[in-house]
Amino acid sequence: xxxxxxxxxxxxxxxxxxxxxxxxxxxxxxxxxxxxxxxxxxxxxxxxxxxxxxxxxxxxxxxxxxxxxxxxxxxxxxxxxxxxxxxxxxxxxxxxxxxxxxxxxxxxxxxxxxxxxxxxxxxxxxxx
Ligand SMILES: [Zn+2]
Numbered sequence: 001x002x003x004x005x006x007x008x009x010x011x012x013x014x015x016x017x018x019x020x021x022x023x024x025x026x027x028x029x030x031x032x033x034x035x036x037x038x039x040x041x042x043x044x045x046x047x048x049x050x051x052x053x054x055x056x057x058x059x060x061x062x063x064x065x066x067x068x069x070x071x072x073x074x075x076x077x078x079x080x081x082x083x084x085x086x087x088x089x090x091x092x093x094x095x096x097x098x099x100x101x102x103x104x105x106x107x108x109x110x111x112x113x114x115x116x117x118x119x120x121x122x123x124x125x126x127x128x
Contacts, residue, residue, distance in 0.1 A: 024039075029046070055080055098112045
C-alpha cells in the first residue's frame, strides 16, 4: 500500500520508517504472548513501532515542501491549522462530487449520498 491513511500511522523507533499499522509485516515469535511480532521492513528490527502522530507527519511534509525548520519549529500550531483548513476544503470538494453523483443517479444515488456523509463526518472526527 503506497497511500498512507493518516488515521492509523505507526513509526519505527529505530529508523523512522512510517507505515499504516495494518500494513506492517509480522513474523512468528513463540515467546510473544500472541505469537506474532511486528518487523520493520526497512531496518528489520522487531517490535519497533509506536503510534505516529499526524501532527508530526504534517510538520515532516511541511519541511519536505521547503519550509525552513526555523519556520516549522516556531509555528507548528499555525502549520497544523493551515493543513486542517486545506484538508477541510478538499473534503468538502470530494463530498460535493458525491452529492452531484447522487443527484445524477436519482433513486440509485443512495451509496454516493452515504459517501458524501462519510467524507463530511471525517472532518468532525478529526476535531477529537
Ligand atoms: Zn525500522
